Amino acid sequence: MRLRSITFRTSFWRPGTDYVSEIIRITSPHLRDGDIIAVSEKAVSTASGNIYDEAGVKPGLVARFLADSWTRRLWAGPLGLITGLKAQTLDNLKKYPVEEGAAHKQAALWHVGLLQSLRHYSEGGIDASNLPYSYVSLPLGKPIYVADKIRESVLKRTGTKVTVMIMDGDTTHSWRNLHLAPRVVDTPGLVHFGGVMTFIIGRLFGFKARQTPIAISGEQINPDRALWYAKLFHRLCGDGAGRTVWSMSSNMETSYTGVTWEMLDKVDHFPVTLMRLE
Numbered sequence: 001m002r003l004r005s006i007t008f009r010t011s012f013w014r015p016g017t018d019y020v021s022e023i024i025r026i027t028s029p030h031l032r033d034g035d036i037i038a039v040s041e042k043a044v045s046t047a048s049g050n051i052y053d054e055a056g057v058k059p060g061l062v063a064r065f066l067a068d069s070w071t072r073r074l075w076a077g078p079l080g081l082i083t084g085l086k087a088q089t090l091d092n093l094k095k096y097p098v099e100e101g102a103a104h105k106q107a108a109l110w111h112v113g114l115l116q117s118l119r120h121y122s123e124g125g126i127d128a129s130n131l132p133y134s135y136v137s138l139p140l141g142k143p144i145y146v147a148d149k150i151r152e153s154v155l156k157r158t159g160t161k162v163t164v165m166i167m168d169g170d171t172t173h174s175w176r177n178l179h180l181a182p183r184v185v186d187t188p189g190l191v192h193f194g195g196v197m198t199f200i201i202g203r204l205f206g207f208k209a210r211q212t213p214i215a216i217s218g219e220q221i222n223p224d225r226a227l228w229y230a231k232l233f234h235r236l237c238g239d240g241a242g243r244t245v246w247s248m249s250s251n252m253e254t255s256y257t258g259v260t261w262e263m264l265d266k267v268d269h270f271p272v273t274l275m276r277l278e
Contacts, residue, residue, distance in 0.1 A: 006030055007236040007273045012264045017047035020153050027274050031160040034219070036275040037150065038165045038233040041214055042127050043271035044146055045137040052107060055134035055257075059102035063109060066117055067101035075120040083203035085120075092246045093120060100256055104128065104136065111138060115195025116183065121244070122170040124183050124195075125214075129248050130240040130269075132259045140166070140214070144186040147217035163218030165226065167233050171209040173202025179223050180207070186215040189223030229275060237270040 008026045013019055019039075027037060045051065059067070075085075076093035085093075104126075108117040112124025125139030140146055143166045151164040170182040172190060180198040181190040190212070192198060202209065211230040213221075221229070241264055242248030249256050252263050 001277045003232075004276045004278060005232070005236060005273055007270045009268050009270055010272065012261075012267065012269050013043050013047040013271065014261065015046060015049040015051065019044055019047040020150055023150060023272055024154055024157055026272060027154075028158050028160075030274055031154070031158055031162065032276065033161045034163075034276070035160070036163045036165060036218075036229065037154070038167050038229060038273045038275060039150065040237060040271040041125070041140055041143060041166050041168045042130065042137045043269070044166065045140055046131065048140075050138050050140065051131065051135045052111070052138055053133070053135050054100070054103045054107050057103040057106050059106040060109075062114075063106035063117075064098075064102045066105040066109075067096060068098055070118070071096045071101065071105075071120055072098075079200075080120070083200060092244070097256060100134070103134070107136065112183075113195070115197075118196040119199060122182065125168060125170065127169075128245045129242055130264065130267075132261050132264060134257050139168075139183065142186075143215035144217060147215040151217045161218070163216065163221070165213050165217075165221075165229060165233075166215040167230050168212045168214045169234055170212055171199075171202075172212045172227055172230075173198065173207035173209050174224070174227065175205065175207045177224075179227065181212055185212060187213050187223065187226060188216075188220075189226075232275070233273050236273050238268075240264075240269050241267045 076090050080090050108123040116124035126136050128136045147164040147166050154162050173180045179190045181192045184192045210227040211234040213226045213230045242251050252259050
């Protein structure tokens, strides 16, 4: 079989964007029964207003420890080395901003708990890239509901039967039929335990790392194939303004919290990919 794909460029989906109508508008001229519509979780969260402003957060002692000693020393040092983090990542972690980082860790503690906050990035699906100021996107509470909503709306408005996948850029680590997801997800066959431990175990033992399909609505898809789709989607949709806060602020030539909505409006975004097996 051969896979065909179309990745759609869109405007930045600010809060309040009718993302369902936007998905249907851009995909409907190309749709056939059996197609897969892959959508970025972060784009949906942002459009839904599922974002959080960390500017007013007052971090506690645990959050300050996580931002300083835990991230700047342990993750940027021995823990980062044994898990094979890239040199650029280690350098970024050494420069992890203490005040903004502590506020971020406090928000993570509130929203996803301690075990996820121990991660050095993407704590429980929280993401600060491609958002302005001190905003972060939060993980979708029930991504399967979002996938169902999109699929049912496509069927109602176009008469086309499709499968919808919601994708997260954070990685699942696989060994044979064991797939360790970075958090609890709605995708059958993906398991999660221990917060940060899934990442550490996956990296220590060299498991295959692929981005995560957090929900699938429509035809059943084998977990391994679903992960392959997620990896392809991640490669096709690109990084927008930047893959990380560091790269985003560098690309925009501003501080970590200096990115504006208007800056993001000028960047090409690719939150939707149409896939078809032939």
